[in-house]
Amino acid sequence: MHDAETSLHWIPACFAALMLSTSARSAPSGGTPPEVSAAIDDDVKIVLVPGAPIKGFDRPLLAVNANDGSGRLFVVEQSGRIRTVARGKLDGAPFFDARSLLGSSNGEQGLLGLAFHPQYKANGRFFIAYTDKDQNDAVAEVALPPGGKPVVTVLWSIKDPASNHNGGHLLFGPDGKLWVGTGDGGEANDPWNNAQNDASLLGKMLVVDVDGPRKPVVAFKGLRNPWRYAFDADNGDLWIADVGQNKWEEVNVVVDAVKRPGLNFGWKNLEGRACAAAPCDAAGTVVPVYVYSHDFDAGGGCSITGGVVVGHRFFFADYCTGQVWSIRRSGSVTKVMRVWESGRRVSSFGLDEGGGMWLVDHGGAIVPLAIR
Ligand SMILES: [Ca+2]
Numbered sequence: 001m002h003d004a005e006t007s008l009h010w011i012p013a014c015f016a017a018l019m020l021s022t023s024a025r026s027a028p029s030g031g032t033p034p035e036v037s038a039a040i041d042d043d044v045k046i047v048l049v050p051g052a053p054i055k056g057f058d059r060p061l062l063a064v065n066a067n068d069g070s071g072r073l074f075v076v077e078q079s080g081r082i083r084t085v086a087r088g089k090l091d092g093a094p095f096f097d098a099r100s101l102l103g104s105s106n107g108e109q110g111l112l113g114l115a116f117h118p119q120y121k122a123n124g125r126f127f128i129a130y131t132d133k134d135q136n137d138a139v140a141e142v143a144l145p146p147g148g149k150p151v152v153t154v155l156w157s158i159k160d161p162a163s164n165h166n167g168g169h170l171l172f173g174p175d176g177k178l179w180v181g182t183g184d185g186g187e188a189n190d191p192w193n194n195a196q197n198d199a200s201l202l203g204k205m206l207v208v209d210v211d212g213p214r215k216p217v218v219a220f221k222g223l224r225n226p227w228r229y230a231f232d233a234d235n236g237d238l239w240i241a242d243v244g245q246n247k248w249e250e251v252n253v254v255v256d257a258v259k260r261p262g263l264n265f266g267w268k269n270l271e272g273r274a275c276a277a278a279p280c281d282a283a284g285t286v287v288p289v290y291v292y293s294h295d296f297d298a299g300g301g302c303s304i305t306g307g308v309v310v311g312h313r314f315f316f317a318d319y320c321t322g323q324v325w326s327i328r329r330s331g332s333v334t335k336v337m338r339v340w341e342s343g344r345r346v347s348s349f350g351l352d353e354g355g356g357m358w359l360v361d362h363g364g365a366i367v368p369l370a371i372r
Helices: none
Strands: 039-041 048-050 060-065 073-077 081-086 111-116 125-131 137-143 151-158 169-172 178-181 204-208 217-221 226-231 238-242 248-254 290-293 304-310 313-318 323-330 333-341 346-351 357-361 365-371
Touching: 048 333, 060 111, 060 357, 060 365, 073 111, 081 111, 125 169, 169 226, 178 226, 238 304, 238 313, 248 304, 248 313, 248 323, 304 346, 313 346
Parallel strands: 039 333, 060 346, 111 169, 226 304
Antiparallel strands: 048 365, 060 073, 073 081, 111 125, 125 137, 137 151, 169 178, 178 204, 204 217, 226 238, 238 248, 248 290, 304 313, 313 323, 323 333, 346 357, 357 365
16 A cells, blocks of 8 residues: 555555655745734633544445434545444444445545535435545445335546555535535655646546536645545635645635635645755745644654634644644634643544534544533
């Protein structure tokens, strides 16, 4: 799966990893003043209080609801099945089985994303992201006719040169379109320069009209491996957690994102706010509002995991340390705080139909979280 350098002995089956050779670094030579400034400590304190976990999943990567009135939470297993939880109980029969579509589901590959059509209750349509038998990054639509068998239509499959950095988060935006984050293709330091290449669909945020041409259109570039992002439904802010290489993990916020096509998040030239590859001019790129390092002694981590927005707060975590933070925009500044030491291998967060927050533990559980 990963090239040898990406293996870290303290991260079992590290689908997140990223590490690699260090290179000389220096500060970016320039920069556009960010629309939203870097995070300062939050002055409104909260904590997360976990409830009883629900166990029995095979490497879960996501939990979402269908907004269909059923109260179900749909949990994506990396190995390819979608399981449902209702009234605190894991259902026996899977909701959908994508295993026949997948190649490997080891490392960072497998079933990665799920989003329900905004009118799912009426039309039975949902979308999945996965790595296929040729290692490509695929998105498929699934139609579930009442009482019938699911009909799978592959919408596209992006040729992917390496097993890591496969993006795969799917999310309907306030524009009613499907937002699809892709990884840079993989290996380390984006050797093909995909993220900055306008002709490549890798290292991008794609936007797709699933009720129209169903063709991906590039909205943003310069992403490395956006591992979960979320809209603030109230104001249209888009929060993106982008996994770093070997030094910096980053959080970005785009104010009213549907109106901001063409943004560049800087990878592979910038990792966080640091120079990663020449030219390192940050002019014209989105500067992260929050970064944390890979220095564990300084409270750092290894790989960022986003994220859901609750009460204007974007919650994110580190995969290796289990630390959970909240970050929020307050006018032109952002405010951050650490809210929980979960002790879990956090692969994602999710929201149930009632707006309740869940943490997804790659080790096999989902955990309900209350905000106090
Ligand atoms: Ca890849």
